[in-house]
Amino acid sequence: MTIQEVMKASPATVAPDETFGHAFALMMEQKLTHLPVVGSEGVYLGMFDLRDIWQVLLPKAALLAMDSLSDLAFFYESKKQLIDKLRHAANRRVEEFLKEEDAPLEVYPDMPVIEAVLLLHRHDGVLPVVDRKSRRLVGMVGAWDILERLR
Amino acid sequence: MHPEASSHVIFGWSAAWVSSVLFCIVYGLIISEKINRAVVGLAGAGLLILCGVLTQEAALRGIDFNTIGLLLGMMLIVGITSKSGIFQYVAIWSAKAVNAAPVGVLIMLSLVTAVLSALLDNVTTVLLIVPVTLAITEELGVKAYPYLINEVLFSNIGGTATLIGDPPNIMIGSAVGLTFMDFVIHAGPAVLLVMVLTILPMYWIWRKDLVATPEAQQRVMCFNEREAIKDSRLLKQALGVLAGVIAGFVVAHHFHIAPATISMFGAAVLLLLDNFGRSADDQSKNVHHAFSEVEWITLMFFVGLFILVHGLEASGVIRALAEQLLAVTGGDQKITALGILWGSALLSGVIDNIPFVATMIPLIKSLAPVFGGEQELMKFWWALSLGACLGGNGTLVGASANLVVAGLAERAGQPIRFWDYTKSCFPLMLLSIAVCHLYLQLRYL
Structure with a gap:
């Protein structure tokens, strides 16, 4: 079984120059956890996902990638503040959130599904399916796409 | 010739030349930061022995194991203690104690940083305090910059006051046999003066930025410092051991116990308490983690450096340098002391003070007969x-704590620029040295 057989073709996408607010609304509307960012001619650029939204909500001190602030149990944050944070971020562009990853998480249509299973076991989430040559996004594959086929 | 100098240097070269050239290359590489300093130090030390300047036995005698042991023990104790969350607790508590008023928070966090860095190493102190500071300043809606700069300055200032506060003091104390109380009594008053004369200008420079709304202050007052404590059993054990170790440093001199024995024994006791009643598997994981928190890079750098400096000493280079120093100062005590103060301050502003102090110690020791x-x-x-x-404190590269804070600030989106830092802090450093100049003159010269 190849990934092409299980993937969801033509998923919702967002362009890099669109706003955080637009991407956020799209995700809320369709209850998406991952929104692929595609550039001109549908080339896959990276993933906008829930972590980007969590990042906006968190105090900067918690994002230092050090365990020195191991939790925020002592912290205080009002509902209004969290809403304000989302509002402040609304006009930021999606491309600001694209992460530089050492090994981008992606799969190709002709790969065996078990490769996607391995990646999902390691990272969880939803994987972008990218055409090897043109780097265009051809689909997305997540847990339910695979598990539906196995019933 | 020094009794340990080898007469079998490779190709019949002069031991003094080989050790000097190697030392200069090592120094250059450390400054260039192209290669990790521990690697450079160890490779230089290895070459020194391979070239025949020192035998392995002589090289090992050059390593001050009291310094290494003291640092290793304290790193273990601090590593375990920091897991308890006590340092975050103290930082939040201190901010709330002044009603989270921005100026008060600036003073309190500076003081907390100074006190902690007097008892712990500076890098650990800022690694623990900076994230909390960022959380507090973000809630207050004030610039983090003045707070972070003050924490840099006070981590170095506080560390000056005690035997264990800063690596130069550990090295000097160990080489000369100075006690914990010696440092408190002799360096302490100067440190207090410098603290006052640092916080006042900092307040003056930043006073316009140190304003927050009552709502913002209220949000910080809602922080619950008790939640910062992760493990109250560990906390009690760690604080007990830390207090015991510091009391040990204070009285050790009377019992002829060296500081490394106290800190290593303290680390052993804390590891014992922390692992008591755990399964064998759990113990290995826990102990492995404790040892992995040790800054081996610093320790191995010390090892390499001690050997390289011992090479200079054994081959007569240090004696020659001391003669040069005396020629310049004319053998005058006052000029020599003040020359050492200003010279070491200016050099430590641009290069790592550890190799500098390691070189100066044998040099000053050789001045005793004069x-x-x-x-x-x-x-x-x-x-x-x-x-x-x-x-x-003079520049952003003057101490490792400075670079650590700059790194954290950069990631938090509040970067500290090299020249911005130098512009405000180099004059403050000069002021602090001028204070020490007066202090030394009035008290000792």
Whole structure:
């Protein structure tokens, strides 16, 4: 079984120059956890996902990638503040959130599904399916796409 | 010739030349930061032995294991203690104690940083305090910059006050046999003066930025510092051991116990308490983690450096340098002491103070006969300690804590630029050295 057989073709996408607010609304509307960012001619650029939204909500001190602030149990944050944070971020562009990853998480249509299973076991989430040559996004594959086929 | 100097240097080269050239290359590579400093130090030390300047036995005698043991023990104790969350607790508590008023928070966090760095190493102190500071300043809606700069300055200032506060003091204390209380009594008053004369200008420069709304202050007052404590059993054990170790440092001198014994034994006791009743598997994981928290890079750098400096000593280079120093100062105590103070401050502002102090220690020791015995050297040791520790405040690269804060600030989106830092802090460093100049002059010269 190849990934092409299980993937969801033509998923919702967002362009890099669109706003955080637009991407956020799209995700809320369709209850998406991952929104692929595609550039001109549908080339896959990276993933906008829930972590980007969590990042906006968190105090900067918690994002230092050090365990020195191991939790925020002592912290205080009002509902209004969290809403304000989302509002402040609304006009930021999606491309600001694209992460530089050492090994981008992606799969190709002709790969065996078990490769996607391995990646999902390691990272969880939803994987972008990218055409090897043109780097265009051809689909997305997540847990339910695979598990539906196995019933 | 020094009894340990080898007469079998490779190709019949002069031991003095080989050790000097190697030392300069190592120094250059450390400054260039192209290669990790521990690697450079160890490779230099290895070459020194392979070239025949020192035998392995002589090289090992050059390593001050008291310094290494003291640092290793304290790193273990601090690593375990920091897991308890006590340092975050203290930082949040101190901010709330002044009603989270921005100026009060600035003063309190500076003081907390100074006190902690007097008892712990500076890098650990800022690693623990900076994230909390960022959380507090973000809630207050004030610039983090003045707070972070003050924490840099006060981590170096606080570290100057005690035997264990800063590596130069550990090295000097170990080489000369100075006690914990010696540092508190002799460096302490100067440190207090410098603290006052640092916080006042900092407040003056930043006073317009240190304003927050009552709502913002209220949000910080809602922080619950008790939640910062992760493990209250560990906390009690760690604080008990830490207090015991510091009490040990204070009284050790009377019982002829060296500081490394106290810190290593303290680390062993804390590891014992922390692992008591755990399964064998759990113990290995826990102990492995504790040892992995140790900064081996620093320790291995020390090892390499001690050997390289011992090479200089054994081949007569240090003696020659000391003669040069005396020729410049004319053998005058006052000029020598103040020269050491200003010279070490300016150099420590741009280069790592650890190799500098490691070189200066044998150099100053060799001055004893000229000035009438070891006792007469005390003022030079205080000049070296104050200059080397406080000089680190001069630039962003002056001390490792500075770079750590800059790194954290960058990631938090509040970058500290090299020249911005130098513009405000180099004059403050000069002011602090001028204070020490007066202090030394009034008290010792």
